[in-house]
Amino acid sequence: MATHTLSVLVENSPGVLARVASLFSRRGYNIDSLAVGPTENSEISRMTIVLNLDGHALDQVIAQLFKLINVIGISEMTDTDSIKREALLVKIKAKPSEREKVAAVVAKYNGVIVDESDASLTIEATGPSTDIEALLKSLEQFGIKELVQSGLIALERGGVTLADRTLSTSGVAISDPNSATADYQN
Amino acid sequence: MSNQVTGAQSLVKSLEHAGVDVMFGIPGGAILPAYDPIYDSKIRHILVRHEQGAGHAATGYAQVTGRVGVCIATSGPGATNLVTPIADAAMDSVPMVAITGQVPSAAIGTDAFQEADIRGITMPITKHNFLITNPDHIAGAIAEAFHIAGTGRPGPVLVDIAKDALQKMTDFKWPTKINLAGYNPKTKPASQAIRDAAALIAQSKKPVLYVGGGVIKANASKQLLQLAELTGAPVVTTLMARGAFPDSHSLHLGMPGMHGTVAAVTALQKSDLLITLGARFDDRVTGKLSTFAVNAKIIHADIDPAEIGKNRFADVAIIGDVGEAMTALIPALEAEFKKSKPDLTQWWNQMGSLRSKYPVGYDHPADGSVSPQYVIERIGAISGPDAVYVAGVGQHQMWASQFVKYEKPRTWLNSGGAGTMGYAVPAAMGAKVGLPDATVWAIDGDGCFQMTNQELVTCALNNIPIKVAIINNESLGMVRQWQTLFYNSRYSNTSLESKRIPDFVKLADAMGCVGLRCDTTGDVDKVIKEAMAINDQPVVVDFSVFRDAMVWPMVAAGTSNDDIMVARETAPDWDSQEL
Ligand SMILES: Cc1ncc(C[n+]2csc(CCOP(=O)(O)OP(=O)(O)O)c2C)c(N)n1
Numbered sequence: 001m002a003t004h005t006l007s008v009l010v011e012n013s014p015g016v017l018a019r020v021a022s023l024f025s026r027r028g029y030n031i032d033s034l035a036v037g038p039t040e041n042s043e044i045s046r047m048t049i050v051l052n053l054d055g056h057a058l059d060q061v062i063a064q065l066f067k068l069i070n071v072i073g074i075s076e077m078t079d080t081d082s083i084k085r086e087a088l089l090v091k092i093k094a095k096p097s098e099r100e101k102v103a104a105v106v107a108k109y110n111g112v113i114v115d116e117s118d119a120s121l122t123i124e125a126t127g128p129s130t131d132i133e134a135l136l137k138s139l140e141q142f143g144i145k146e147l148v149q150s151g152l153i154a155l156e157r158g159g160v161t162l163a164d165r166t167l168s169t170s171g172v173a174i175s176d177p178n179s180a181t182a183d184y185q186n
Numbered sequence: 187m188s189n190q191v192t193g194a195q196s197l198v199k200s201l202e203h204a205g206v207d208v209m210f211g212i213p214g215g216a217i218l219p220a221y222d223p224i225y226d227s228k229i230r231h232i233l234v235r236h237e238q239g240a241g242h243a244a245t246g247y248a249q250v251t252g253r254v255g256v257c258i259a260t261s262g263p264g265a266t267n268l269v270t271p272i273a274d275a276a277m278d279s280v281p282m283v284a285i286t287g288q289v290p291s292a293a294i295g296t297d298a299f300q301e302a303d304i305r306g307i308t309m310p311i312t313k314h315n316f317l318i319t320n321p322d323h324i325a326g327a328i329a330e331a332f333h334i335a336g337t338g339r340p341g342p343v344l345v346d347i348a349k350d351a352l353q354k355m356t357d358f359k360w361p362t363k364i365n366l367a368g369y370n371p372k373t374k375p376a377s378q379a380i381r382d383a384a385a386l387i388a389q390s391k392k393p394v395l396y397v398g399g400g401v402i403k404a405n406a407s408k409q410l411l412q413l414a415e416l417t418g419a420p421v422v423t424t425l426m427a428r429g430a431f432p433d434s435h436s437l438h439l440g441m442p443g444m445h446g447t448v449a450a451v452t453a454l455q456k457s458d459l460l461i462t463l464g465a466r467f468d469d470r471v472t473g474k475l476s477t478f479a480v481n482a483k484i485i486h487a488d489i490d491p492a493e494i495g496k497n498r499f500a501d502v503a504i505i506g507d508v509g510e511a512m513t514a515l516i517p518a519l520e521a522e523f524k525k526s527k528p529d530l531t532q533w534w535n536q537m538g539s540l541r542s543k544y545p546v547g548y549d550h551p552a553d554g555s556v557s558p559q560y561v562i563e564r565i566g567a568i569s570g571p572d573a574v575y576v577a578g579v580g581q582h583q584m585w586a587s588q589f590v591k592y593e594k595p596r597t598w599l600n601s602g603g604a605g606t607m608g609y610a611v612p613a614a615m616g617a618k619v620g621l622p623d624a625t626v627w628a629i630d631g632d633g634c635f636q637m638t639n640q641e642l643v644t645c646a647l648n649n650i651p652i653k654v655a656i657i658n659n660e661s662l663g664m665v666r667q668w669q670t671l672f673y674n675s676r677y678s679n680t681s682l683e684s685k686r687i688p689d690f691v692k693l694a695d696a697m698g699c700v701g702l703r704c705d706t707t708g709d710v711d712k713v714i715k716e717a718m719a720i721n722d723q724p725v726v727v728d729f730s731v732f733r734d735a736m737v738w739p740m741v742a743a744g745t746s747n748d749d750i751m752v753a754r755e756t757a758p759d760w761d762s763q764e765l
Contacts, residue, residue, distance in 0.1 A: 010368075018306065023310075057495060060495055063491045064492045066491065067490070068368070069314040069369045072368040
């Protein structure tokens with residue numbers, strides 16, 4: 001099993017999320033997380049998909065995704081060449097006596113306490129997945145009541161954009177299907 | 187001048203602009219607005235008896251002409267009746283546009299009368315699909331649908347149109363340019379891949395041209411012939427590629443796969459290089475994948491990048507149109523062969539001896555009944571290589587692929603990927619509409635025939651004189667064969683009793699066709715000739731045949747191609763072969 005992060009530019013059209021989800025389910029690919037949202041271009045949405053690949057080559061997944069007409073560009077986001085972040089909202093039970101301790105933990109991970117009640121504290125944090133996991137681990141001692149995570153989002157480092165590469169008319173052709181990091185574009 | 191028209195008129199104008207000359211369908215509430223302008227259109231609309239028939243007819247039309255086939259249905263059950271032929275077209279990469287009416291846009295999502303989410307239902311079985319709720323989008327969607335269906339790896343596209351979009355007014359404008367950011371299939375192969383492929387071929391001592399249906403889709407039989415003769419390599423044609431290369435050609439070893447020839451199956455198994463052309467390493471060809479052609483390097487030419495490496499790793503991937511790939515490969519190979527050309531004599535000695543030792547054959551039944559293989563062989567021999575042969579699914583399909591001799595592309599139609607019983611009659615109807623001057627035979631099973639024979643009424647009423655040979659073994663024969671071989675001859679629910687009921691001759695007659703019967707070997711030729719002489723009416727011949735004939739050779743499902751059997755419990759005599 002290996003984890004890969006794909007950024008996928010899709011046409012902002014109805015049904016596109018269903019197409020991607022249906023493709024993954026019928027081909028038996030495991031999705032760890034999927035985040036979808038608007039982009040700088042109102043006609044295009046961006047999906048960030050974290051996949052756990054077991055037996056299926058990444059290139060096969062990319063090629064299958066590319067067969068969806070609404071998929072415009074795909075790029076793998078590597079750890080070295082991109083910034084990856086997750087967002088977390090978590091509600092914990094912290095007793096008043098523990099709140100100072102909680103505040104210290106939260107500060108360590110650049111989190112913020114965004115809501116307080118007699119029975120709970122709600123914390124917001126964003127960061128690399130490892131930080132979010134570590135924060136959650138540290139908060140376990142206070143009793144986690146409820147949590148929600150955004151799924152990973154990622155952006156390449158440097159001046160290049162995925163849209164630049166995949167929306168230009170000349171673009172990068174589907175080159176070497178055996179190279180795991182090849183950009184795919186039609 | 188204003189181009190104000192209804193959405194329905196826009197739809198029909200769009201179909202006309204797309205070059206549609208015929209479509210197959212049945213009206214109903216949601217699509218009814220479209221049927222009004224259809225009434226005035228120059229497009230021929232053929233009113234079928236079941237939407238499944240419309241879908242397979244569109245496929246048959248597309249398979250023989252290479253054009254996009256069109257079918258049309260209403261919402262809900264009309265649309266869901268198209269699901270099987272759409273899935274069938276997707277599996278066999280057939281260019282098709284299916285148009286369905288949808289409930290009015292305000293009612294979508296309310297479980298309205300005859301509402302079905304056909305876009306959702308067909309998402310996994312179409313190349314693409316559309317739900318149109320705005321009349322201004324109809325022309326664009328139709329233009330895109332035809333473009334997507336007919337280019338790249340062909341496939342079915344569904345356009346679902348809400349009733350109110352058909353009724354409202356719009357400005358008709360046929361798009362001059364199609365701009366799909368996410369769709370631009372690459373047809374020209376990379377020159378490096380061509381050079382790499384040529385270099386591999388020039389080193390191979392046991393090459394095989396593994397030819398799939400893509401060669402027919404690409405209209406590339408000429409290039410294939412050149413490439414084959416240049417390399418001198420054995421050629422095998424898959425079930426979807428029968429006719430892509432002449433059966434009479436000395437380089438042809440026949441069909442590989444579960445019911446392939448010993449020579450074709452063994453050539454793939456023992457090869458050191460598979461030159462794969464528009465084929466997809468389907469399980470029915472590879473048998474148990476881990477034991478398939480273990481010593482072979484793979485050149486894989488396909489227009490669909492997702493086929494590369496899907497089932498089998500490709501040493502050289504040629505992504506593009508397979509015709510263009512061969513056109514580029516030929517001069518590259520000529521250059522390589524000037525340096526050195528491998529000697530294939532030993533390879534041919536082996537394969538040639540397998541071919542002559544294990545031709546596909548059959549025995550006449552000991553009980554004096556008619557051999558189904560003989561019937562099919564005679565239909566092929568009498569009708570010749572210009573006729574079109576359309577099979578159902580089952581034993582008769584395999585025999586039709588084995589015992590009819592195909593010389594030309596687009597003369598053999600079958601449901602290869604999906605294995606859809608009921609394909610033959612409606613697909614033959616579509617084929618005959620596409621090629622009205624050709625003799626079109628549906629070679630059907632008595633089981634398959636009972637799934638879709640109602641389209642013979644359509645044929646009779648619309649002057650579509652197809653010929654149907656029912657290979658009547660009074661059983662679901664292929665399933666019965668598996669029961670014989672793998673379930674101790676326990677024939678659970680495979681007896682159809684169709685020598686008793688129905689009376690196929692009367693049924694044919696009732697549907698406005700000529701019904702003929704043939705019960706003896708001696709009458710086979712005479713009855714086929716009788717059927718050949720009737721060209722103003724559909725003909726149905728009930729050939730009563732031996733019940734227990736089996737399809738051989740056979741590689742049992744899930745086993746290795748190495749375990750091919752030429753008859754029950756009989757493996758080829760490998761010891762006498764040096765492989
Ligand atoms: C729609 C559908 N249902 C079931 C099957 C499974 N099946 C495959 S072959 C076969 C028997 C076909 O019988 P028949 O048409 O009489 O042809 P035969 O094998 O006897 O030549 C069946 C039931 C299928 N392929 N398609």
